[in-house]
Structures are given as structure tokens and as C-alpha cells.
Amino acid sequence: APVEGGRANVVIQPEPPGLMLGMIQNGPTQMVAGNIYEGLLRYDPSLKPMPQLAESWTVSGDGTIYTFKLRQGVTWHDGEPFTSADVVFSVDVFLRETHARLRASLVHVENISAPDDHTVVFKLKQPFGPFLGIFEVGTMPMVPKHIYEGTDFKTNPANNTPIGTGPFKFKEWVKGSHILLVKNENYYQEGKPHLDEIYWHVIPDAASRAVAFETGTVDILPGGSVENFDVQRLTALDNTCVTDKGWEFFAPQSWLWLNNREGPTADVRFRKAIMYAMDREFAKEVLWNGLGDVATGPFSSKIRFYSDKVTPYPHDPDKARELLKEMGYDGTPIRLLPLPYGETWQRWAEAVKQNLEEVGIKVELVATDVAGWNQKVADWDYDLAFTYLYQYGDPALGVSRTYVSTNIAKGSPWNNVAGYASPEVDKLFADGAVAFSDKKREGVYTAVQKKLVDDVPVAWLLELGFPTIYRCNVKNLITTGIGVNDGFKDAWIE
Amino acid sequence: MALARFLIGRLFKAALVLLAVLVLNFFLIHAAPGDPAAVMAGEAGAADQIFLDQLRERFGLNLPLHEQLWIYISGVVQLDFGFSYRQQMPVLDLILDRLPATLLLTGTAFVISLIMGVAAGAVAAMRRGRWSDTAITTAALIFYATPLYWVALMAVLLFSVTLGWLPGFGMETVGGNYTGLDRWLDVAEHLVLPALTLGLFFMAVYTRMTRASMLEVSRLDFVKTARAKGLKPGVIQRRHVLRNAILPIVTLAGLQAGQMVGGAILTETVFAWPGIGRLMFEALLQRDYNLLLGVFFISAAMVILFNLVTDLVYRIADPRIEAAG
Amino acid sequence: MNGFLKRFAQNRGALIGLAILFIVILVAIIAPLIYPMSPWKMVQRPFLAPFDVAGLPLGTDTLGRNVASGLAHGARISLLIGLVSTVVALAIGVPLGAVAGYYGGIVDDALMRFTEFFQTVPSFALAVVLVAIFEPSIGSIVVAIAVVSWPPVARLVRGEVLSLRTREYVEAATLAGQSNTTIILRQILPNTLSPIIVLASLMVATAILLESSLSFLGLGDPNVMSWGYMIGAARTVIRQAWWLSFFPGIAILLTVLALNLVGEGLNDALNPRLARQGH
Amino acid sequence: MTSDLKTQPGMTGSDQVRPDALLSISGLKLALPTGADRPFAVDDVSYDLAAGEILCIVGESGSGKSMAANAVMGLLPHGVRPAAGRIMFEGRDLLTLDEAGMRAIRAARIAMIFQEPMSALNPLMRVGEQIAEVFEGHNRLKPRERRARALELLTEVGIPEPARAIDAYPFQLSGGQRQRVMIAMALALEPRLLIADEPTTALDVTTQAQILKLIRDLQIRHGMGVMFITHDFGVVAEIADRVCVMQHGKVVEIGTAADVLGNPSHPYTRGLIDAIPGMNVPDRAGPAITPDAAEPLLKVRGLTKTYHGKGGLLRKPRVVHAVDNISFDLARGETLGIVGESGSGKSTLGRCIVRLIDPDRGSAEIDGIDLASLNAKALRKERRRVQMVFQDPFGSLNPRTRVGQIIAEGPIAAGVPAAEARAQARELLATVGLDGSSADRFPHEFSGGQRQRVGIARALAMNPELIIADEAVSALDVSIQAQVLDLLAGLKARLNLSMLFVTHDLRVAAQICDRLAVMQRGRIVEMGTVAEVFGNPQSAYTRELLAAIPGRGPGTPLKRFAQAGAVLP
Ligand SMILES: Nc1ncnc2c1ncn2[C@@H]1O[C@H](COP(=O)(O)OP(=O)(O)OP(=O)(O)O)[C@@H](O)[C@H]1O
Ligand SMILES: Nc1ncnc2c1ncn2[C@@H]1O[C@H](COP(=O)(O)OP(=O)(O)OP(=O)(O)O)[C@@H](O)[C@H]1O
Ligand SMILES: [Mg+2]
Numbered sequence A: 001a002p003v004e005g006g007r008a009n010v011v012i013q014p015e016p017p018g019l020m021l022g023m024i025q026n027g028p029t030q031m032v033a034g035n036i037y038e039g040l041l042r043y044d045p046s047l048k049p050m051p052q053l054a055e056s057w058t059v060s061g062d063g064t065i066y067t068f069k070l071r072q073g074v075t076w077h078d079g080e081p082f083t084s085a086d087v088v089f090s091v092d093v094f095l096r097e098t099h100a101r102l103r104a105s106l107v108h109v110e111n112i113s114a115p116d117d118h119t120v121v122f123k124l125k126q127p128f129g130p131f132l133g134i135f136e137v138g139t140m141p142m143v144p145k146h147i148y149e150g151t152d153f154k155t156n157p158a159n160n161t162p163i164g165t166g167p168f169k170f171k172e173w174v175k176g177s178h179i180l181l182v183k184n185e186n187y188y189q190e191g192k193p194h195l196d197e198i199y200w201h202v203i204p205d206a207a208s209r210a211v212a213f214e215t216g217t218v219d220i221l222p223g224g225s226v227e228n229f230d231v232q233r234l235t236a237l238d239n240t241c242v243t244d245k246g247w248e249f250f251a252p253q254s255w256l257w258l259n260n261r262e263g264p265t266a267d268v269r270f271r272k273a274i275m276y277a278m279d280r281e282f283a284k285e286v287l288w289n290g291l292g293d294v295a296t297g298p299f300s301s302k303i304r305f306y307s308d309k310v311t312p313y314p315h316d317p318d319k320a321r322e323l324l325k326e327m328g329y330d331g332t333p334i335r336l337l338p339l340p341y342g343e344t345w346q347r348w349a350e351a352v353k354q355n356l357e358e359v360g361i362k363v364e365l366v367a368t369d370v371a372g373w374n375q376k377v378a379d380w381d382y383d384l385a386f387t388y389l390y391q392y393g394d395p396a397l398g399v400s401r402t403y404v405s406t407n408i409a410k411g412s413p414w415n416n417v418a419g420y421a422s423p424e425v426d427k428l429f430a431d432g433a434v435a436f437s438d439k440k441r442e443g444v445y446t447a448v449q450k451k452l453v454d455d456v457p458v459a460w461l462l463e464l465g466f467p468t469i470y471r472c473n474v475k476n477l478i479t480t481g482i483g484v485n486d487g488f489k490d491a492w493i494e
Numbered sequence B: 001m002a003l004a005r006f007l008i009g010r011l012f013k014a015a016l017v018l019l020a021v022l023v024l025n026f027f028l029i030h031a032a033p034g035d036p037a038a039v040m041a042g043e044a045g046a047a048d049q050i051f052l053d054q055l056r057e058r059f060g061l062n063l064p065l066h067e068q069l070w071i072y073i074s075g076v077v078q079l080d081f082g083f084s085y086r087q088q089m090p091v092l093d094l095i096l097d098r099l100p101a102t103l104l105l106t107g108t109a110f111v112i113s114l115i116m117g118v119a120a121g122a123v124a125a126m127r128r129g130r131w132s133d134t135a136i137t138t139a140a141l142i143f144y145a146t147p148l149y150w151v152a153l154m155a156v157l158l159f160s161v162t163l164g165w166l167p168g169f170g171m172e173t174v175g176g177n178y179t180g181l182d183r184w185l186d187v188a189e190h191l192v193l194p195a196l197t198l199g200l201f202f203m204a205v206y207t208r209m210t211r212a213s214m215l216e217v218s219r220l221d222f223v224k225t226a227r228a229k230g231l232k233p234g235v236i237q238r239r240h241v242l243r244n245a246i247l248p249i250v251t252l253a254g255l256q257a258g259q260m261v262g263g264a265i266l267t268e269t270v271f272a273w274p275g276i277g278r279l280m281f282e283a284l285l286q287r288d289y290n291l292l293l294g295v296f297f298i299s300a301a302m303v304i305l306f307n308l309v310t311d312l313v314y315r316i317a318d319p320r321i322e323a324a325g
Numbered sequence C: 001m002n003g004f005l006k007r008f009a010q011n012r013g014a015l016i017g018l019a020i021l022f023i024v025i026l027v028a029i030i031a032p033l034i035y036p037m038s039p040w041k042m043v044q045r046p047f048l049a050p051f052d053v054a055g056l057p058l059g060t061d062t063l064g065r066n067v068a069s070g071l072a073h074g075a076r077i078s079l080l081i082g083l084v085s086t087v088v089a090l091a092i093g094v095p096l097g098a099v100a101g102y103y104g105g106i107v108d109d110a111l112m113r114f115t116e117f118f119q120t121v122p123s124f125a126l127a128v129v130l131v132a133i134f135e136p137s138i139g140s141i142v143v144a145i146a147v148v149s150w151p152p153v154a155r156l157v158r159g160e161v162l163s164l165r166t167r168e169y170v171e172a173a174t175l176a177g178q179s180n181t182t183i184i185l186r187q188i189l190p191n192t193l194s195p196i197i198v199l200a201s202l203m204v205a206t207a208i209l210l211e212s213s214l215s216f217l218g219l220g221d222p223n224v225m226s227w228g229y230m231i232g233a234a235r236t237v238i239r240q241a242w243w244l245s246f247f248p249g250i251a252i253l254l255t256v257l258a259l260n261l262v263g264e265g266l267n268d269a270l271n272p273r274l275a276r277q278g279h
Numbered sequence D: 001m002t003s004d005l006k007t008q009p010g011m012t013g014s015d016q017v018r019p020d021a022l023l024s025i026s027g028l029k030l031a032l033p034t035g036a037d038r039p040f041a042v043d044d045v046s047y048d049l050a051a052g053e054i055l056c057i058v059g060e061s062g063s064g065k066s067m068a069a070n071a072v073m074g075l076l077p078h079g080v081r082p083a084a085g086r087i088m089f090e091g092r093d094l095l096t097l098d099e100a101g102m103r104a105i106r107a108a109r110i111a112m113i114f115q116e117p118m119s120a121l122n123p124l125m126r127v128g129e130q131i132a133e134v135f136e137g138h139n140r141l142k143p144r145e146r147r148a149r150a151l152e153l154l155t156e157v158g159i160p161e162p163a164r165a166i167d168a169y170p171f172q173l174s175g176g177q178r179q180r181v182m183i184a185m186a187l188a189l190e191p192r193l194l195i196a197d198e199p200t201t202a203l204d205v206t207t208q209a210q211i212l213k214l215i216r217d218l219q220i221r222h223g224m225g226v227m228f229i230t231h232d233f234g235v236v237a238e239i240a241d242r243v244c245v246m247q248h249g250k251v252v253e254i255g256t257a258a259d260v261l262g263n264p265s266h267p268y269t270r271g272l273i274d275a276i277p278g279m280n281v282p283d284r285a286g287p288a289i290t291p292d293a294a295e296p297l298l299k300v301r302g303l304t305k306t307y308h309g310k311g312g313l314l315r316k317p318r319v320v321h322a323v324d325n326i327s328f329d330l331a332r333g334e335t336l337g338i339v340g341e342s343g344s345g346k347s348t349l350g351r352c353i354v355r356l357i358d359p360d361r362g363s364a365e366i367d368g369i370d371l372a373s374l375n376a377k378a379l380r381k382e383r384r385r386v387q388m389v390f391q392d393p394f395g396s397l398n399p400r401t402r403v404g405q406i407i408a409e410g411p412i413a414a415g416v417p418a419a420e421a422r423a424q425a426r427e428l429l430a431t432v433g434l435d436g437s438s439a440d441r442f443p444h445e446f447s448g449g450q451r452q453r454v455g456i457a458r459a460l461a462m463n464p465e466l467i468i469a470d471e472a473v474s475a476l477d478v479s480i481q482a483q484v485l486d487l488l489a490g491l492k493a494r495l496n497l498s499m500l501f502v503t504h505d506l507r508v509a510a511q512i513c514d515r516l517a518v519m520q521r522g523r524i525v526e527m528g529t530v531a532e533v534f535g536n537p538q539s540a541y542t543r544e545l546l547a548a549i550p551g552r553g554p555g556t557p558l559k560r561f562a563q564a565g566a567v568l569p
């Protein structure tokens, strides 16, 4: 039986800019605020929806009307009741203004209505296959209408003291040191949460984070908080468990942006040569401790409609050289932008550079910091650039944005930065999104994967595995496909 | 009075320098690639033009640069350092929040390095040519030439992980909820490693400098006079040699003191010390212009202040010095 | 000149320093001969300890690259960065300090406030900003390091010049009708040499380390192998592979030591007064 | 190591070790480090000194006078060590004592006044503390009494306003005052032996006279033995009981003052004594040039320079009228001597004329051109007409430049080809009595007197019309001084040079100058031909100066002085 009480010490990296999840959706914010705010649904490791603020839901036969029944007796942390009005406000007013990713999905919604206090109805313009996949806390967090309505959201002072419906309440934030969340005594779900408090420790240096775990200061190292080289050593410690679960919903997929517009990378043979030249197994084994998988194409194997019936690209330098010769590559040097997210990525870029140079491609690494990287990628000022993106469980949510030509626009590093344009792919993705039956979608997506893998608009690297390291006496830490990011609701310490 | 005139003159010039510093920093920072909106968009994992435009408009980044500068400068003149784009808090609050931690760390390191460095240098000078001199000089050179973060990590490994004597990071036990004396002890415990690490480098510099300076002074005639008085070597070294050798060290100490605000980026990072060096570094990476300018401003003010203090100390330490502009 | 060489040769420390420096430079020059392959090439399993495998006397790094080869190739870049940025810093700081100290008055005030500006921004932060603005490359790193390291030089030179310009031999040169430039170059600067030499030999070390801190933050030139890069990259695996940061660390230390010894030897040899004194 | 010393050959002491000797040095050899000018600074030196006696040590610069004295104190410079001999003091050989033993003797039994008074005091300590420290070092008196005693001492050595001086820092005192602080310190513990190493060089005669009198008085009162090192025979004649003459590290003659001065036996001693400038006015038939005969070369009008000290934290700014409304003319070929006490503005006047300092008011025209009116370039060109020999010979030579180069730099700047300028530099060195090889040496490799000659050669290299010689012969021992003065006189006659000759030594002034100007506190208090000034001094200050010239009392053993005295009032 779960033990009540206790404190969880968790590393948070980097320090979030704020905790108002409706406003800021970056990783660290979500990791902390996922315990304060809640969405209507959560998803299990196989991405099946689970109830959260919504008790149950129904979908009309044509797939255009989604009706959610909300839980009774839910209150905000300040005691106000949570109702369907909050949902309508959150989605239609607040998030529509502040949440770029959700806004993209909301184009399919015709209107949102609240027939009664505990019912919300989403009416879509046409069917949208992945619609049930956008109700998790990071994508659609519920924010309190009574606090935000009629105010300037960005400057509302309440942003500093977030009020949600979640199992933990915000208590204090000592900038540069820690964030403290305490148990929500009035949580609507009987007996939850088990923990009394969660301390999020801000430790900016990766090596120090490892030390913090070793010395017992922290008990939980969420994925990505220590360098991969340290994972093996840490997991060998006593009473230490490791899991790469809890990332299924995000399914982080890494690739190299290839500038399809100009230079050698505009030639598909060159792009293929890159695929053959790279030793991705090596990267996985050496740089990622064997965690994760070599990506076969645009879809992560974790998400729906994944297909492995595509052209494989094994490590084959000879083939790469052949392709280069065939296209008549003249040795023009190409620029490679590493991801400025720490040593692993830096080393990876060096390894890729080495791989490419072995088949005769001249590579020049271009180092920048985060801001510079964003700017360069967003302005298409690169030849090759590392990146990784979440796929959010469904190709229509997390995959198509990278490949459809309507998404070619300067200024954002998250759209179709490669400049790949194929009417066929555009059409297939459009069909896939609005097709309602899974079977139909499957067909479309299998076709699109085949086509993309042959066109190589980007060079896929790995499905990243982020290991969460924790003390074995922390139980029930990861129960959903969202993992640490949606809460310590079920966790307890033995 | 002369002193008052000196001070007023210096303060006036200081204000001008600060203003110039501000303007130059402003352009410098804006010259770096990327802007806060791009960074935030990048972090959000999704962004579209609306999102970026919203951010830029909110931060006033859509205005021409000179207008932004004007807005900023007019704010600063009224001691309003603006809002941090990223943290959505007044810059001044953020800085004041972090300043004490940094001052505690750098101040302690400063005092440690000064005292220990001067002492070690003095010992080395007095034992010139003997093994203790060689040991001290070599150690100083090693500390000087070893990367700070390497020393830091080694110290943590030894004292924190292996021996378990001292906490390896943070400023106090998080969630310890100590009060009063206990809290001070707790903080002191956390302070030891970072302060030592940071102090080592400067200690090395002071050691070398003190030694060289003392040897230089030992050759001066008045030291011979002191010996002719039949004074003991200890007294001679302390009262005559060291006192005269200390002046160049005052200059150096002034420089170090001025760098106290921003000089500890790496140490604060490795030891998770919630100080201003980290704040600045993060602001830099996030192109949080207002915050960065604010930190630069405070740092500049400190440097100028300590240059002034150095000059004053100089005038007290050396009666020969008359007001030097 | 002969006397100078003789005096220098009499200084045992300086000779040892020179020998070390010579070896380092030699290694830097012949690196492509002893390790013809790129130092970035992954040659073996990662994390091989020193002497584990024949031909890899210093082991391999995170990606299985030859540490010895990196060390040899890194010598070129580290020396280059250390020396060039020091020279550039001297080239800015010495004339500026000399002019400020010599002319005094408004010139001095203006130049010193200008110098103060560069001191007000924490030097590491300034270096990071500069490298970020100009994109990391050897050139921009050298410039950034030079820009943050010249102010102390200028201050030092100014202080010396301030006191030297009132010396009677300077007045004598004025009376002899020498121009200001000649006086600064011939009469004053030679007499500021000794603190400059000492400072410069320390600056080389600081420059090498600054480059390492920059590359630790991902702002090094990723296309060239340097000791700073090696230390920076080894930091995260220090627990697994001590040798990765140890050897480049020793290399930096030895170089710094050698430069210091040579600097002190030069200083003594250039100073005719010290020539005959024992210590 | 001592038993056979007495039988060692080469012992030059002319009289035997006296049984009542307070200090007795025998067979002392001090080895210099390799690379010095000679292997032994002091080579087999023996002399002794009785209580209540003043022994003057004279001899050329670099002959080892200071070195032997330092050996007595156990304060030899680094690298110099005793190689043989004994220094017996109160029955003990000081060379065998350890550091602690020497410490007990220093200041308490033997005290020393060092050669360079300006730098012998700690610049950062108040003088009172520095005196009190002597008591502290030997655990005498209670802390409170120490200050009182220091005050007494300062009063005793005749410092004006001792109550204020006790809290002064050394830089706030004049050179003479500092020297007196040193003496107070040396006398603090009433030592048995006082060693004074050239305590009056560079002091003007009045101050010098005061200090000599002080030492004499104290010596009589306390019955001390005094070892007095000097190169001034006037001083020797004034105070010595016995005289010891040194050359090249050896004692060449030793005996009573009357013997040595009146009847020198060694040729070197004779040479020295012959070289002492006399007090007789040169027998020129009136001034060679009448000042108003032609347009004067230098016309000084109303020259004024005031220094405003900036004042310290708590001090009032100090105003010094260094040059106060001075006017005079100088004809071609004329030498004007400027004499006056230390700090009276002599150097400042010289600097104002050559425009190293901008005067506050007044003008100085050379050949009708006021240098002040010229722009930088023209000024550079005109400058060569006036050259200066600086007061501090060492300070005015760039320590990192070879002497040949130093001399050649000026002509090169004026456009003379480098090779020619260097050749000329060698010639000039020869002219001032240095051999050609010295062109390749650095300034520190010369003795004080040689450096002064380099300074003169540099001035001559520019072919100037006017030379301002600021104490150009002060550091020279008499024989060399005489050489240089002859040289200058020769040049003057040959090249029709004009000279402004600044000095504090009236005998030297008498020898070389046509006219004399006496300065006091920035003003010229008297001016006239040498005969006029010496023969019939108008101002009280001039009379005071003349009276203070050492060694010219009636009982002086020096014949030349006695003869000179006849000329004087
Ligand atoms: N530190 C030293 N190292 C080497 N040689 C020295 C040192 N000090 C003095 N000498 C040499 O020792 C000799 C004696 O010097 P000393 O100072 O005793 O001369 P002095 O007779 O006092 O001359 P002066 O009248 O110029 O004071 C000189 O030849 C000098 O060059
Ligand atoms: N730079 C200066 N600042 C302030 N006061 C000065 C300065 N230079 C000289 N004085 C003062 O001016 C006065 C005249 O100095 P000067 O050097 O002309 O004297 P002097 O007659 O040459 O003396 P000496 O015989 O000691 O060389 C002195 O009281 C001195 O203290
Ligand atoms: Mg002497």
C-alpha cells in the first residue's frame, strides 16, 4: 500500500522562465507546472486517453462533435469551483491567444460550447483524426477564468503564483535555487496525492546534478538532466532504478535539417549519401548509452501509424561515395549546425562531421548559442542542422508540420525549415488529418512514410531515449505516456 | 575641501562613464544574433509568426533600435531598469534578489584569497630560495594555470562525494528550514567549497605579486636601516617590507573587488550558487536584454565604485600620494 | 645582443623553460607528421585508458579519438590562440597606456575612461558576447580574448609611464630634441618591459584557459582541436576518464610554466641591472 | 684563520693595532661576486679606532669605503662576503657572530648613518615611530616613554619644530631634516661607535656645517668613536682626528689628520690634496666679458614658478615659491654660478630656462628667441642651443641604453647620420676622460663620477651655445672633480660656451665662475663677480654661507685652506 507523506527531490533543468503553463510551454515549465495545472485528459503509455478533469467523453459518428463530461466537485487552488466556463475560456480565449501549437489544432474547431456547468462540446469543421490527442496538460492546460478574464494575460500578477486544479500547489520559488510545491489537501481524487511536497532543485551544471544524485540531495533525475556519459555510472549505484518510459506521448525524434533549397543538399542523391554515410548505431551506442532506436523515417515507432516498410539506410560509406560520384559532388563544403544543448549533441556533431568527411563531404561546424541557433535555423541560414522534435502521439500533431509545404515560413525553427515541398506529401498529410477512420489514416500515413523516406527531406537520426533515473524506493513515478511531465499524482516513497 | 572636490569630480565622471557604458552595452548586446523572442519561440517547441510578433511587440522589439535605446535610457535615469522579457519581473527585483548571494560568495573568496595569498607570498619571499618558497611558488603557478571548473569538480568529488564532509552545491540545505544561527552555519558550510575554489585563482595571483613586490622592496635602503636598528627579521618583514610592498596589491585587489559581481559565472554554475553571475549568463544566452543590461550596469557601477575606493585606500595607505585624478 | 644571450643562457630556469617551450612548439610543428590522420578521427573504442592499447599511449576519448594526436594537434591552436591574443592585447594596451600616461591630462582621462568601459563588463561575459556576435572561429576567439585582456595592460603601462615620464633621462631626451614618439619608444617603453613581460607570460595562460571556458560553453571553434577544447569536452566525463582532462591540463600547465620561466629569464636578461645579481 | 694574519704580507696599516682600540679591523678581505669590476671590494684592509676618536675615511669613489663600514655592521649586500680577516669590537670578532648576536650589537653598540639619506627612511612610517622602533628592537623603555625620548632626540639633533616633525612622514621633510632623523636614530641608544657614511653629500654648506657640529658635539658628550666616510677634504680638515686614505680596496695611508693632510706620504694622497680646489679667486683681469658689451645670449626677465602642493586628506595645500621673479642676463662665453641652500630653487630656475617646466610668469630669451613662443616642432629645433647637465647623474641616464647611444641620440634626432654620431660620441667620451670602450657599457656599469662625465658629454654632443650644469661635479671625489672643471674651463675658452653653473660648493664656484648669483627661497639675494661676492658679501645669507664652508678655520691642518682663508673676511 502506498505510504503517505514524504518529500520528492527532483532536478529541474534549466530553471523555467515561469510556471504559468498556459503562457509558457517549454520543457521545464511543463515538468513543474504539470503538477499544478491539469488538462481534460492524460494518456497511457500506449497513448490511449485516460480521464483527468473530464470524467468521460463521446464522439459523434461523423467525428465532428466531441462532448466531454467534467468531474464534479473540482476546485481551483484558491477554492473557486472549476466549471465548463473555465474550459471554454481556457481554450477559446486564453490558449487561442497564447499557445501557438494548440492554435494550429484549433483551426479545425468550429466552436466550443458549455451546455451546462459540467459539459463541454467541441464542434469541428470537419473530422480531425488526432483530435482526442490534444487534451493533455501541456497542450491544453486549464486556466482559471475568474483570475484571467478581462485582464492582460501576459502581465497578470497571478502568473507568479500559479493557480491550477492539480494535485500540488505552488508554495515558493527561490530563483536560482529551488521551487517548492506542496500537496493539494483538497484534491478531488480521494487519497491523492501521496507526497507532501516536491522540491525542484535548480542545478545548472550537469556534473553537479550527477553529484547531487550521488550525495542523496535529489532522488529523481528526469530525462536529459545528466549527461549520457554519466547514466551508466549512476544506474550502477545502489538503490537506483532507471527507465526510459514516460516519453511515449512526446516521442522525441532527432534529425538533421537538410537545406533542400540550395547547395549540394538540394540534390536528393546528396541527401541519401548523408543517410548512408552516418553511423547511427555508433551514435546510439556511444553517445546515447544504447538507449533509443535508430529512426527509420519521419515517424517515431512510438506514435500511431508507424510503418517500417520503408527503404532502409544502413551505414554504408561505399554507397554514399557512389551516390556522390554519381551526382558529381564537387567538394563544396557544407555548414553543420550542432544543437547547443550540451556535450552529447556537440560530440554527436563531431561524429557526424567525421562520418561525412570519410565519404568525402567537406563539413564545417558552426558553433552558436541557443539564440544564435534559433535565429540561423529560423532564417534558413544553414546547410545541415541538428534538431529534435516531439511528435505528440499523432502524425497530424507532431510530424506533418515538418514536411508540408504550407508550413514553409521564415522566422520559426519548428516548421518546415528544410523547405521541402511535395504536392503529393501535402495531399497525403491533409487527407490523413481529416480522415476519421484509423484504417484509412493508416493507409495514407504508410504511403507518406514511404514517399518521405525516399525523398530524404531531412536526415533522420535517432528516436531519442531519455532515461529517468530515480531511487528505487520512489514508486509509481511514471504511470502514463507523459511521464514525469504530468505529475507526481500517483507517486509515493517507500 | 580637497577630498570632497575629488569625490565630486570622480562621481561626475563616473556617471558619464556609466551612461556611455550603458549605450555601448546596449548596441553590443543587440548586435548578438537572435533576440529574446526567437529564444523563447525556440524553447516553446512550437512557434508561428503570430507568436513571435506578439512577443516582439510586447517587448518593444519591433521599435527602431534608437527608440528602444531612448526608452531604456530614460528609464534608467529614473532608476527603472525595466522588465525582464523572460522572467516577467522587474529587473531590479531580480538583481537585488541574487546580489546578496553573489556578494557573499565573491566577498568571502576575496577576503580568503587576499589574506592567504598575501600570507603565502610573504612566507615565500622571506624564505626565498628555500624549499618552502619553491613549494609555494609552484603551487601558485599550478593554481593559476588550472582551469577553475576542473579544480571545482575535484574539490566536490573529494570533499563532498568521497569524504562527505561538505555540501557540494547550493547555498543552503533546500527544505532544511533552518533559522537563526543554524541557518548561518548551514550557509557557511555550503560556502566553503565555492569560496575556496574561486579564491584559489586569485590567491595564486596575490601570492606571486606579494612575493615579487616584497623581494623588490627588500632591496631598498630603508630595509637596511631597519636591520641596522637591530630589529628582528619578522618585524622587519612585517612592518617595513610588507607594508611597502602592499601597494600594488591594493591596485589588484581593487580590480578584483570590482569584478565581484560578474566574476563568478563558472563557479556559480558548477556549485549551483544562486548568484548574479549565473543570472547574467542565462540572461546572455536568452538575450534577455533588459536583465543583461541591468546586470552590466550594476557590475559597471561596482567596478567604478571600487576603482574609487582603491584610490581612496591608496591615499590612506601611502601618505605620499596626493589626489591623483 | 651577445651580452643578452649570455645572460639569458646563465639562467637555468629560463633555459629549462625554453627547452619545454621548444618541445611544445616542435610538437606543434611536426604534429601532422607524427599523427597524419585528423585528430578528430575515431580510431578505436571510446574511453580506452592510457597504455591499454598499443599506439594509443594516452588512450582514447569519448568518441574513440586518439588523445595523443589531439594533444599534438591541439598544441598548434592553443599556442596560436595564447600567443596571438596576447600579442594583440599588448598591441592595443601598450600604445594606449603609453599615450595616456605620457600625455596625461585630457588624453589620459579620456583613454582611461575608455579603458574603464572594457573593465566594467565582466570580462568573461564580454568575451562570450563578442564570440556570439562574430560567430566562433579562431579569429573571433582571439579578438575576443584580446579585447578583454588589454585593459590591465593599458593600466599597467600607463602607471609605469606616468612615473617614467618625469625621469630626468626623459627630460634629457626632450632637450636633445627627440620627438615624442621617439621618446616613448626609445626612452620610456624599454623601461616598462619587465612588468609587461611578466604580465604577458601570465596572459598567455589566461588566454588558453579562456578559450577552454568558451569551448566548454559551446563557443569554441568546433573545427579545430585545441587543449582548451579537450579539457572542456572531458569535463563531463571526468569521473569515467580522468586522463581526458589530465593530459591537456598538464600540457597547459607545462606551457604556462615554461612561458613564465622564459618570461622571468627574459626580464632578467633584458634588465642590465639585474644581470650580475645572484637571485 | 686568524693567527697568521698579522704576518701576512701586504699589510699596509702604517701604525700598529693600538691596545685601547674600540674597533680594530685587521686583514679584512671582502669578496665580490663573479663579474664585478674586481675580485675584492676590500682587499687586506686594517685600521683601528679608539673611543672618543673621529677617524675619517677618504678615497676615490668605489675604493671600498662603504663596503668596509657595512662589514662592520654585518650588513653586506647580497653576494658580497668576507673572505678573510677580523673585525674586533669590544673583544669579539664581529665576523664570527651569528645574526642574533649582530642584532644585539646593531644600534645598541654600533650605529650607522647610511650614505643615501633620501631613501634610508621607510616612506610609509612616521619618523617618530621609526625612532621609537629602535628602543622597541632592544626592549628599552616602556612604549609610552619611547615617543617622549624620540622627541628629545629630534630636539637634540636640531630639527625645527620637533613636536610637529615627529608625526611627519619622511617625504614631508627636506633632505637635511631627513639626515638629522637618521642621526637621531643612530644616537638613540648611545652607541659606542658611530659610522657615518657620507652624511653630508648633497647638503648645502650651512646644513652641512650644522650636522658636522652636531656630530662633533655628540661625540664629545658621549665619548663615542666615530668612523666618518667622506670625499670632502674640507670636512676632513674640520673634524678628523685621524685619516685613512683608500684606493682600489686598499688602505694606502693612515695617520693623524695633521700628518696625512699636512704631510702626505703616498702619491695618491698627494694627488688628492693637490686637487682640492682653493678658495682663491681666479686671477682673471676683471671679468673677461662685460655683460653689456654685446647683446646677451640669455635674457631672463621676471621668471616665476610656484608649486601648489595638492594637499592630502587632512593637510593644507602647500605653496612653494620655487622661483620668484628672477631676472638676469648672461653674456656669450660667460659662466654664471648659482649657489644657495638646498631647495632654494636652483634646479627649478634651470629647468624653466630650458623649458622643461613652464614658468608661471616671465620669460627667458635665448638669442632673442623666447622658447615659450615656439610650436612643438620649432622648439625641438631650437632646443639644441641650450643643453643641461642634470643634477642626478644616474637618474638622467636611461638604464637600458648604452652610453654611446645615449650620447649619440641627440645628434641623430637632429639629423646627423647614425654612424657619424656614434663616432663623435666616442670622441666626446675620450674628451671627458673616459676610454672609448665605455660607449658599449650601460650606465650602471659606471661609477658616480663617470656617470656625471657621461652627462657632460651628452650635453656637449649637441654643440650648444649655453650649458646649464646642475651640480655637475658634486658626486666626484676631488681629483676627478678637478679634471672635470679643467675640461669645462677648456671648452668654454675654446668654443665660447656660456654656462649657468649650479652648485652648492662655494669653492668650486669660486674656481670656475665669472659671476655668482646667490639664491635663497626662490630669489636672487646677491649677484656680482666672484671677487665681489666673496670679498664683500652684501647679504647676511651670503655671509652665512661663506662662514659655513668647512675646513677653513685657523687651526686647519690643510695649508691650501689656510692660505685661502687669508683671502676671505
Ligand atoms: N652589490 C654589489 N655587487 C657587486 N659589486 C659591488 C656591490 N656594491 C658595491 N660593489 C663594488 O664594490 C666596490 C666598493 O664599493 P663601495 O660602495 O665600498 O665604494 P665607496 O668607496 O663607498 O665609494 P663611494 O664613494 O662612491 O661611495 C666598488 O668597486 C663597487 O663597484
Ligand atoms: N614638482 C614639484 N612639486 C612641488 N614642489 C616642488 C617640485 N619640484 C621642486 N619643488 C620645490 O621647489 C623648491 C625648489 O626646488 P629645486 O629643486 O629647484 O631646489 P634646488 O635649489 O635645486 O635644491 P637642491 O640643492 O637640493 O637641488 C623646493 O622647495 C622643492 O621642494
Ligand atoms: Mg660609499
Ligand SMILES: [Mg+2]
Pocket: D346, D347, D348, D391, D470
Ligand atoms: Mg637641485
